[in-house]
Amino acid sequence: MSNVRTPDPNPGWLSDFALDETRSRVPILYVEAVPVRIDSHGQVEHVGVLLRASPAGTMTRSLVSGRVLHGESLRDALLRNLEKDLGPTAFPQLPVSITPCTVAEYFPLPGVTPLHDPRQHAVSLVYVVPVTGDCAPRHDALELTWLTPEEAVHPRVADEMEGGRGLVVRQALAHAGALPR
Amino acid sequence: MSNVRTPDPNPGWLSDFALDETRSRVPILYVEAVPVRIDSHGQVEHVGVLLRASPAGTMTRSLVSGRVLHGESLRDALLRNLEKDLGPTAFPQLPVSITPCTVAEYFPLPGVTPLHDPRQHAVSLVYVVPVTGDCAPRHDALELTWLTPEEAVHPRVADEMEGGRGLVVRQALAHAGALPR
Amino acid sequence: MSNVRTPDPNPGWLSDFALDETRSRVPILYVEAVPVRIDSHGQVEHVGVLLRASPAGTMTRSLVSGRVLHGESLRDALLRNLEKDLGPTAFPQLPVSITPCTVAEYFPLPGVTPLHDPRQHAVSLVYVVPVTGDCAPRHDALELTWLTPEEAVHPRVADEMEGGRGLVVRQALAHAGALPR
């Protein structure tokens, strides 16, 4: 079924059918980035949150994220998804270590675990990524908002985060030593 | 094609055909454990290495590892694979944090990257796991050998480690502060 | 001035005068432990918080903590302070890695930073430590209370934590994947 796309310049991509089938079989590996603005000492000042329109037309907030493709390294996947969601002039500082700051497990059923994804069982390696350039969200994101840590953990913002990702934001801020008191 | 196995008490398992097909589509998520014996202060004294017979009949050394099944949490996968490879009386101390000490990326082509797996593109979350009980390897492992850190990083041992995992052992020992001088 | 204590079976200890003088000169290194009860999968179920009477007679909550003595290793300091605060039958599981889950910086002036210690500039290496035995607080601690993660991050409890340590508790829970939603 993936043959129709041969010769394929990007063989990691799957048809919708193959992807749906695969999602029913194995957990799908993601990388996820919490974009941040830092001061000269490395201290987080702002967190970047994407505003997306869901297929159902409602607005939700989200983080930079995307699948790791077959044959793709984690560093390549992270850079590709940062560029996809933040544009080509964001100038992200990729982490020196590929060990994530936390691992987020999304299960299909809401309410069972703090994080969920109705499409699939996804396991996401999460990184805090400073960006120094201009962000121009493209793809399906409408807007990138820079929030202070206080704003980012506010319950109202957390409630708008897709799939329970407000928890991921708090874990990332804790890792960065930027959880509000 | 997965319908033939319905009703399935263990739906995460896949037929050989479905697994092969899936392996050609997405990176497969693994958990991997470096079993260790520690002293009362938490300092690593020995590293547990499994001796396995490969399908080709040659002997190779390996670590505790296994796929994360669809719908299975990382903690469940880690505990299940520890029990599979070390037996029911190993009494592993699972880590408080599910953030791995390192992430190992295995690609199908040997020589391109330090780690490889001829079957698939695998991404493995690696944990150092103290075990306090008796280990009784089962499954396809023949023997569990406890090596000192010096022995475990010896080039001869590293050469026998499947897929380049000698590097994973050194990363795990570095994390534990147990790299030999 | 430290000569009066010669011959000293425990040379890391300092007279009150020498300690005060030293505190005015350099940051003082501490180790700090967040004791936890975990389930068989390593998931945190309860956090141990100490109730202490301050010299002023008020009650405050605190964590296991203590100075690293001259010539003492971090692992020795961690084990010694766990035994000092939790008693000899707590059976703590010391971490495999001595890399802390977070570093807490306490400055003498309240309000400048989230954490403060009126006595000194202290830098504390923080560890999450599962304990499996019975805890019998001694020393100057009156009681050890086991709180659920939800209880431990409650603002009322956080307000009672000495020196702003409610933040340290949230960082430790974030590290352990146990922050409440």
Next chain:
Amino acid sequence: MSNVRTPDPNPGWLSDFALDETRSRVPILYVEAVPVRIDSHGQVEHVGVLLRASPAGTMTRSLVSGRVLHGESLRDALLRNLEKDLGPTAFPQLPVSITPCTVAEYFPLPGVTPLHDPRQHAVSLVYVVPVTGDCAPRHDALELTWLTPEEAVHPRVADEMEGGRGLVVRQALAHAGALPR
């Protein structure tokens, strides 16, 4: 005895006498940086090693390091010592998290532990720090050499590293996923 320096624009500094006395009383807190050059994906390509002339006139290799002063934050200490050792145009990328990649314990007696410092018991928080600008070593360093990971872990280089810091380099490279095979 520190009164003679009043009014002191930099109160964290100590007289030689006060520093010697303090070193006999408590472990001294350091920050240490392993400078690296990274590619656009964050992968380490080179490690920066300083060549220093020891007081005895012999040449030794070392890392960026220095004391944390009284009242100084870890981030301030890290930035100050990077500038001291690499000059004002190195443009280091300070880490988002102040949690170190490893903690190095130096004891005064050689041979007892892998790391030693004849002057003192020092505890050093170690960070891997990408630098993007030009490094102009000053202070007492003669030269900064950029080594590949393979060169940096070579036994001959490791033997020249002050106080056993070859081990720290290997731990830092392991953290960064850049240990040679």
